[in-house]
Structures are given as C-alpha cells and as structure tokens.
Amino acid sequence: MTDLPPLREVIARHGLSASKALGQNFLFDEQLLDRIAAIPGPLRDRAVLEVGPGPGGLTRALLRAGARVTAIEMDRRCLPALAELGEAFPGRLRVIEGDALKIDPAGLFDEPYAIVANLPYNVGTALFTGWLSGEAWPPRWSSLTLMFQAEVAQRIVAQSGEDAFGRLAILAQWRSQARVAMKVHRSAFTPPPKVMSAIVHVTPQEAPAGVSMKVLARLTEAAFGQRRKMLRQSLKGVAGALDALDGLGIDPQRRAETLTVADFVNLARTLTPTAGTQPG
Structure with a gap:
C-alpha cells in the first residue's frame, strides 16, 4: 500500500x-x-x-x-x-x-x-x-x-x-x-x-414465516401514522385489522407503541393472503 x-x-x-x-x-x-x-x-x-x-x-x-x-x-x-x-x-x-x-x-x-x-x-x-x-x-x-x-x-x-x-x-x-x-x-x-x-x-436473521413485507408496511404506516390514537381508530382503514386484533387477544384500546415487534408480525401474518388467495 x-x-x-x-x-x-x-x-x-x-x-x-x-x-x-x-x-x-x-x-x-x-x-x-x-x-x-x-x-x-x-x-x-x-x-x-x-x-x-x-x-x-x-x-x-x-x-x-x-x-x-x-x-x-x-x-x-x-x-x-x-x-x-x-x-x-x-x-x-x-x-x-x-x-x-x-x-x-x-x-x-x-x-x-x-x-x-x-x-x-x-x-x-x-x-x-x-x-x-x-x-x-x-x-x-x-x-x-x-x-x-x-x-x-x-x-x-x-x-x-x-x-x-x-x-x-x-x-x-x-x-x-x-x-x-x-x-x-x-x-x-x-x-x-x-x-x-x-x-x-x-x-x-431468518424471516418469520407467512408474513408479507407489504402487509406489515401497510399495518405500521396506519398504526403509527396516528400513533396517539387507539388501535381501533388508527387501524380501522386496514381491511381485517380489527378482527385480527380480536383474534390475537390484543386490546383495541391500546396504542401502537405499546405493541411489540412480535405483535405486529402476528397481525401481519393474520392479514397476509395465503397461496391461492387474493387480498381483500
């Protein structure tokens, strides 16, 4: 050198x-x-x-x-x-x-x-x-x-x-x-x-199975775009999100920053279309 x-x-x-x-x-x-x-x-x-x-x-x-x-x-x-x-x-x-x-x-x-x-x-x-x-x-x-x-x-x-x-x-x-x-x-x-x-x-690291990056991005954009609002309000525009919260036992009165990364991954997995289906 x-x-x-x-x-x-x-x-x-x-x-x-x-x-x-x-x-x-x-x-x-x-x-x-x-x-x-x-x-x-x-x-x-x-x-x-x-x-x-x-x-x-x-x-x-x-x-x-x-x-x-x-x-x-x-x-x-x-x-x-x-x-x-x-x-x-x-x-x-x-x-x-x-x-x-x-x-x-x-x-x-x-x-x-x-x-x-x-x-x-x-x-x-x-x-x-x-x-x-x-x-x-x-x-x-x-x-x-x-x-x-x-x-x-x-x-x-x-x-x-x-x-x-x-x-x-x-x-x-x-x-x-x-x-x-x-x-x-x-x-x-x-x-x-x-x-x-x-x-x-x-x-x-290894990516969690069954999760679409696009779905996760849409979820987090909605949740943190109105981060001071409760999830039931910030996620109401994301098709299926409120039902997914209920199915996962997540209180819709919580705010986005109280959820963990794993919570968002599980929500995204629930909303990710499986093979052969189309998103709603």
Missing part, C-alpha cells in the same frame, strides 16, 4: 468543502475511521458497498482493511480525489457516479456484500428503509454498518413502550438484528453537525 497524504491535504488540494445541500460532513480521524471499518468484522477480500464516500475518508479505512470497495458518489467534485485513491489501491476501488436512491445495489455485485457508509443525513433513512424493504429474504447484503443522527439510530433500535419505538424499529427488527455499535461525537466531523451521531449495525 502506498503511503497516502493526509485527507485534509487532499481536500485542500482539490478545493473541496462539505456541501450542506448534499448533507455532507467529513471525518478526518483515521483511528476512528478504522474502528468503523472494523464493525462488520474482517473485510479482507470481501465486497463492500459504500454510499457517499465524499473525498474518501472511510473509503481509505475500508481499503486498508482489505475490502474490495464499490463506492456510489453523486458529488462530481469528489471524483478526482477518489480516482487518486483508486490508483493507490489498484483494482480494489470501483467508483460509480450517481444517485444511490436510484441504483439497485444488488445489480452491482455477483456475490454477497456488506454495506458500510457514513450516510448523507438528508437521504440516510430513505436508503436504509429501501435496503430493508424487499420481499425476498435474506437480502444479498450480509450486514449494514451505517452512520445516522443519534436520534434516528435510537428509533432503529428502540423497544416497545419507548417513545422512539415506531415503524423504523419494526422494519429494522422484525427479520434483522439491530444494535448501536458506536456513538460519534459531533466534534469528530468537519464541519460539526448540530446533532450527535451513532453507527448502527444490522444483520439479517
């Missing part, structure tokens, strides 16, 4: 600055970046997808760990710096210019891959929910290691009864295991964001 110039020097040489419009915040601390790259486990010769690499701080750490990195970057200003990084690690870095929201990562790989990213704050949740929402399971990705605002990270790992518990927690936990792997102080970034950050690590 060629010794690389400090990232601050690369950014200065290319005249780069973090774009507020693109939700960018740069990380320069190489020890911190190496710790992030270690969260998904050994990466030597593993395929990794990185979204929003910017000037390549985390990319460097992933490459140092031995990964083969595919990076999606829509900020053309960062491409020359990434090209230099690719030259320092021949054959190990593929850069795709484009919008990650419009690119299916599964089409970029013919092997399992890990996703590791300091996600731009303005699109992080949308990307996360997209990666978790496929009907086919297990997914092609082996794990997600993602930087979020600390508030969003808490919503992902929240448990029933907590204020942060909602649709994001159910999506992340009903067929995956999600945990906060590391907290990152705002002062670690340039420029410092107004909020603290945290890294969430998600690994897929």
Whole structure:
C-alpha cells in the first residue's frame, strides 16, 4: 500500500468543502475511521458497498482493511480525489457516479456484500428503509454498518413502550438484528453537525414465516401514522385489522407503541393472503 497524504491535504488540494445541500460532513480521524471499518468484522477480500464516500475518508479505512470497495458518489467534485485513491489501491476501488436512491445495489455485485457508509443525513433513512424493504429474504447484503443522527439510530433500535419505538424499529427488527455499535461525537466531523451521531449495525436473521413485507408496511404506516390514537381508530382503514386484533387477544384500546415487534408480525401474518388467495 502506498503511503497516502493526509485527507485534509487532499481536500485542500482539490478545493473541496462539505456541501450542506448534499448533507455532507467529513471525518478526518483515521483511528476512528478504522474502528468503523472494523464493525462488520474482517473485510479482507470481501465486497463492500459504500454510499457517499465524499473525498474518501472511510473509503481509505475500508481499503486498508482489505475490502474490495464499490463506492456510489453523486458529488462530481469528489471524483478526482477518489480516482487518486483508486490508483493507490489498484483494482480494489470501483467508483460509480450517481444517485444511490436510484441504483439497485444488488445489480452491482455477483456475490454477497456488506454495506458500510457514513450516510448523507438528508437521504440516510430513505436508503436504509429501501435496503430493508424487499420481499425476498435474506437480502444479498450480509450486514449494514451505517452512520445516522443519534436520534434516528435510537428509533432503529428502540423497544416497545419507548417513545422512539415506531415503524423504523419494526422494519429494522422484525427479520434483522439491530444494535448501536458506536456513538460519534459531533466534534469528530468537519464541519460539526448540530446533532450527535451513532453507527448502527444490522444483520439479517431468518424471516418469520407467512408474513408479507407489504402487509406489515401497510399495518405500521396506519398504526403509527396516528400513533396517539387507539388501535381501533388508527387501524380501522386496514381491511381485517380489527378482527385480527380480536383474534390475537390484543386490546383495541391500546396504542401502537405499546405493541411489540412480535405483535405486529402476528397481525401481519393474520392479514397476509395465503397461496391461492387474493387480498381483500
């Protein structure tokens, strides 16, 4: 591996600055970046997808760990710096210019891959929910290691009864295991964001049988769209939901945040059409 110039020097040489419009915040601390790259486990010769690499701080750490990195970057200003990084690690870095929201990562790989990213704050949740929402399971990705605002990270790992518990927690936990792997102080970034950050690590688990992702999504959207209302009110627009509550012995006067992930899975299973039937 060629010794690389400090990232601050690369950014200065290319005249780069973090774009507020693109939700960018740069990380320069190489020890911190190496710790992030270690969260998904050994990466030597593993395929990794990185979204929003910017000037390549985390990319460097992933490459140092031995990964083969595919990076999606829509900020053309960062491409020359990434090209230099690719030259320092021949054959190990593929850069795709484009919008990650419009690119299916599964089409970029013919092997399992890990996703590791300091996600731009303005699109992080949308990307996360997209990666978790496929009907086919297990997914092609082996794990997600993602930087979020600390508030969003808490919503992902929240448990029933907590204020942060909602649709994001159910999506992340009903067929995956999600945990906060590391907290990152705002002062670690340039420029410092107004909020603290945290890294969430998600690994897929066996999906509960007989449950449609679309049905679960419809249920949680209705239940948490009016989260302060009782279930009998928030779910009345979902065909069969009130009967399903009764059949499962769930009090319709409860509110959505008091149910567990398993409760929502059981409700969705009850409402998921069996083979040969059509949804009502």
